[in-house]
Amino acid sequence: MxxxxxxxxxxxxxxxxxxxxxxxxxxxxxxxxxxxxxxxxxxxxxxxxxxxxxxxxxxGISRPQSQSGFTLIEIVLVVMLIGVVVAFAASRILGGGDRAKVGLAKAQIQTTADKIEQYKMDVGRYPAALEDLVKAPTGSSGWLGPYAKEIELKDPWGQPMEYKVPGENERAFSLLSHGRDGKPGGSSVDADIASE
Structure with a gap:
């Protein structure tokens, strides 16, 4: 077969x-x-x-070697990573400015509180308003000011400081800044900063 x-x-x-x-x-x-x-x-x-x-x-004729370089996905990932790093750094740097303003506000409030005490020593009573530190109030003897400049009565964010006579918690006066947002309360850089 x-x-x-x-x-x-x-x-x-x-x-x-x-x-x-x-x-x-x-x-x-x-x-x-x-x-x-x-x-x-x-x-x-x-x-x-x-x-x-x-x-x-x-x-000396050159021919293309194997494809070298980055793929589109690799480039996109690197750009995204750089964006995240820049955003993080910018928030730290820009946020640092507000934190510095908090420190400046604390120092400014303490300095203004000292000027209020100096006013009381000269005049014999606490000022009725913060403007009394800049201009002599009518009918007050012993005023040796000006004790402060108009711009010193605003916090680093440009908001006017809050002044009360008599103060809270049985204090003679209270002086405070409402922080970055200019509203009572808050947290972090928006928190109230009071005299001690």
Missing amino acids: DVTWPLRTIGCTRSVIYIQPKMVEQCVLALRIACQNFHSINARWYGMGQRMQKSIKRH
């Missing part, structure tokens, strides 16, 4: 060879020829590539 099957080969005149079992030797021979043809073709292409590379190097 004859068994045939197709065998595809490279470099043969026929595209399909039908082999019978008794012709195995011829099949092996055909495969060897096909493999030799394949290797010789491959070697020719390889040699041609080598010669082209030498020619390129000799004539």
Whole structure:
């Protein structure tokens, strides 16, 4: 019984060879020829590539190397990371200005409280309003001011300081700044800053 099957080969005149079992030797021979043809073709292409590379190097022709650089995703991630760092740094720097103003407000309130005490020592009573530190009130003897400038009666945020006579918690007077927001209460830089 004859068994045939197709065998595809490279470099043969026929595209399909039908082999019978008794012709195995011829099949092996055909495969060897096909493999030799394949290797010789491959070697020719390889040699041609080598010669082209030498020619390129000799004539100084540059060819693109493997793609180097960053992908779009990498660039977007780096830009986002830089944005986060800049935003963090800006908030720390800009927020630092408000924290510095809190320290300045504390010092300014304490200085103004000292000026109020100086007014009391000279006049004999506490001023009715903060403006009495700048201009002499009518009917007051012993006033040796001005004790303060008009601009010194505002906190670092430009809000007027709050002054009460008599003060809260059985104090002679109370002097405070309402912080950055200018409203009573709050927290952080918006918190009230009172004299001690």
